Amino acid sequence: MNGVARSAWMRARPRLARWHRPYIMFLLVLDYAAAALGSLTAVSWWETRASTGVNETGNYFSLIAYVALPLCWLVLLWGNGAYDRRHLGIGADEFKRVVRAAVAVLATVSVAAFGFRVLLSRWSVLTAVVGALIYMLIGRGAARRVLHFVRRRIHQANHRTLLVGTLQETLYVYKIVTRSPAAGLLPIAIHLTDGVSAARRAQVPIPVYTNRNIIGLVHEVGADTIAICGSANSEPGKLRELAWELEGSGVDLVVAPQITDIAGPRVHIRPIEGLPLLHVEEPTLSGMSLLAKNAMDRVCAALGLLVLLPIFGLIALGIKITDPGPAFFRQKRIGHEGRTFRVWKFRTMYTDAEERLATLIDMNESDGLLFKMKDDPRVTPIGRFLRASSLDELPQLINVVLGEMSLVGPRPLPAGDDDFEGPARRRLLVRPGMTGLWQVSGRSDTTWEEAVRLDLYYVDNWSLAYDLSILWRTIGVVLARKGAY
Numbered sequence: 001m002n003g004v005a006r007s008a009w010m011r012a013r014p015r016l017a018r019w020h021r022p023y024i025m026f027l028l029v030l031d032y033a034a035a036a037l038g039s040l041t042a043v044s045w046w047e048t049r050a051s052t053g054v055n056e057t058g059n060y061f062s063l064i065a066y067v068a069l070p071l072c073w074l075v076l077l078w079g080n081g082a083y084d085r086r087h088l089g090i091g092a093d094e095f096k097r098v099v100r101a102a103v104a105v106l107a108t109v110s111v112a113a114f115g116f117r118v119l120l121s122r123w124s125v126l127t128a129v130v131g132a133l134i135y136m137l138i139g140r141g142a143a144r145r146v147l148h149f150v151r152r153r154i155h156q157a158n159h160r161t162l163l164v165g166t167l168q169e170t171l172y173v174y175k176i177v178t179r180s181p182a183a184g185l186l187p188i189a190i191h192l193t194d195g196v197s198a199a200r201r202a203q204v205p206i207p208v209y210t211n212r213n214i215i216g217l218v219h220e221v222g223a224d225t226i227a228i229c230g231s232a233n234s235e236p237g238k239l240r241e242l243a244w245e246l247e248g249s250g251v252d253l254v255v256a257p258q259i260t261d262i263a264g265p266r267v268h269i270r271p272i273e274g275l276p277l278l279h280v281e282e283p284t285l286s287g288m289s290l291l292a293k294n295a296m297d298r299v300c301a302a303l304g305l306l307v308l309l310p311i312f313g314l315i316a317l318g319i320k321i322t323d324p325g326p327a328f329f330r331q332k333r334i335g336h337e338g339r340t341f342r343v344w345k346f347r348t349m350y351t352d353a354e355e356r357l358a359t360l361i362d363m364n365e366s367d368g369l370l371f372k373m374k375d376d377p378r379v380t381p382i383g384r385f386l387r388a389s390s391l392d393e394l395p396q397l398i399n400v401v402l403g404e405m406s407l408v409g410p411r412p413l414p415a416g417d418d419d420f421e422g423p424a425r426r427r428l429l430v431r432p433g434m435t436g437l438w439q440v441s442g443r444s445d446t447t448w449e450e451a452v453r454l455d456l457y458y459v460d461n462w463s464l465a466y467d468l469s470i471l472w473r474t475i476g477v478v479l480a481r482k483g484a485y
Contacts, residue, residue, distance in 0.1 A: 016224035016250040019157035019184075020085040023147065027088075030139040031077060035070035038132025042124045065128075069109075073132060076104045089147045089157075090183050092465065095137060102133040148182040158186035159252065162218055165229030166194045171204065173229045173256045189221040215245055225252040266461060283429075283460045293464060297407050301400035308394060315346055315391060322382045325351040328395060333412035336431045341404040343412055344395035348383030349376075390478045396434045408467040409433025410455035427455045430462065440473040 043065065077083065082097040106129050113119075150157050161177070163170040170190045177185040192210045201208045209217055218226060226246070228239060239255070246253055257278060266281040284290070316327035329347040332340050350356075356378050379387065386392040399405040405412065412432035437454040458466075 015085075015252065017085075017159050017252065020088060023088060023143075023157070024083050024085070027083060027140065027143060028074060030143060031074060031082075031136055032070045034135035034139050035073040035132045036066045037135050038128045038130075039065040039069055041131040042128035045124075045127055069105075069128070072108060073101065073105055076108065077101045080104065089144055089151075092469070094140065094144075098136055098140065099133065102129055105129055105132075147184075151184055152181045155186070158184050159225040160188050160221075160223045161185050161225040161227050161254075162189050162191060162214070162221060162223040163187050163227050163229055164191045164193065164214065167192055167196045167200065167204070167208075169230035169256075173227060174206070185225070185227070187227075188223060189217070191217055214242065215249070215251075218249075218251055224250070225254060228253070228255045230256065284463070289464060293406065293467065294403070296464070296467075297400050298403070300407060301397040304394075304397050305401065308397070311391075312394070315386065315394075318382045319347055319380070322380045323350050331414065333414060333432065334428065335404055335412060336428065338428050341399065343405070344398045346386055346392040346395060348380060348386050348392050349378045350380055353378040393434055400434065404431070406431040406433045407435065408458075408462075408470050409436055410458060411436060411438055411451070424452050424456070426459050427452075430459055435470060435474040437470060440470055440477050 077098065080097045080101040081087065082094065082101055084097075087093040087097065106125070109125055109129070113125075147157055163173055165173070167190070170192070174187045174190070177183060177187060187206055189207045189209060190204065191212060191214060192208060195210065196208070207221070214226065217223075226242075228242075243253055266283070267278055270277045270279045319325075319327045326347060329345045329349075330342040331345070333343045335341050360376070360378070383392070396405055400407060409430050409432050410427040437458045438451045441450075441454055458470075
């Protein structure tokens with residue numbers, strides 16, 4: 001009976017979504033190999049056998065280094081939720097849990113050595129643990145890429161999802177989750193809580209149902225997950241009753257609240273008398289994190305300028321040879337809190353580019369403020385290479401050192417434009433960046449509306465870890481030359 005507690009000895013039906021089982025087994029093998037490889041690295045670097053204090057007779061050392069320690073890793077990884085299916089394949093939580101497990105392993109080895117009075121080499125233990133951690137992070141990163149490839153190209157390893165709510169709410173969730181196929185949610189049907197015309201239903205890309213029993217519909221369409229969208233969960237008690245009905249069915253239940261574009265660290269659940277309240281923190285736009293970001297920006301930019309100075313000279317020479325004129329191009333842009341500054345770039349166009357713009361304005365391929373044209377005749381031959389490789393942006397390190405820009409942030413827009421009213425004005429709360437969420441999400445191939453949304457998402461949810469993630473993703477985007485012209 002629904003809502004009646006089951007015996008503790010009764011086994012619930014296994015989850016209908018089963019992609020995570022072979023994936024977790026694959027991770028177990030990868031993690032064991034990484035832990036063993038970490039031990040092997042320590043042995044190779046520090047000749048650990050000679051300094052561990054472990055009795056080598058009977059191959060005790062090999063047993064501890066290549067069997068006991070890797071098994072300890074797996075137990076602590078499991079205990080820290082590193083194999084929790086909810087965190088696999090998306091977000092940073094999976095990697096955070098691996099790092100926490102590494103700290104636990106280090107503490108466990110230290111306590112065991114103290115308890116058994118074994119004199120261990122501190123450097124060798126640290127090398128083994130840190131080495132294993134690095135290998136695990138690399139292995140899990142590669143496994144995640146394979147999983148994302150399978151989801152995007154083969155359309156497997158997904159949660160087959162039934163969306164429940166009004167047509168507007170379900171279509172919005174459909175748009176969000178299909179925009180990120182790597183997340184693993186695959187909408188296969190919609191169950192409407194309100195009426196809609198047949199003509200409107202015909203325009204929906206997936207089947208639409210009304211007035212059906214949700215549990216029966218789940219089995220009919222072959223779903224393994226139910227997503228409650230927006231106001232569909234607003235009626236008191238209904239969501240709880242649905243959760244009761246799903247007990248033991250193997251079907252996952254997720255709730256998509258109406259609040260959007262807010263990252264997980266800003267959202268906390270505060271239950272009050274059984275009512276789960278979502279507490280949304282304010283964006284962190286000041287404090288120690290911001291000081292650390294500014295320090296990281298200037299130090300990294302200064303080091304980058306010193307290292308890249310010879311390359312700057314070669315690029316400047318190539319520009320001069322291609323078209324006589326200045327090697328650098330400076331343009332007014334709008335920065336932090338609306339202040340204007342001049343952005344530094346390598347010149348990629350002929351010197352008469354501004355005069356020729358009027359004849360090309362009707363050929364603009366961008367729907368935003370910036371003029372974009374894939375085959376712009378004003379771009380010099382070396383300029384095309386510089387744009388495709390993003391080398392033309394490197395002089396902006398000067399702006400970063402001067403505090404006018406950041407390494408990561410919203411893109412700086414030309415001064416004199418008036419499209420900074422309403423929500424778009426929030427981008428001015430932080431310094432513009434050399435790279436940002438827009439750049440790693442398609443660059444010039446994205447629409448103006450999508451670029452604004454990505455910039456605002458960054459402003460509201462930025463963190464140092466997020467900056468480092470975007471910088472890492474920038475490397476892949478630059479090498480792929482995606483959306484650069």
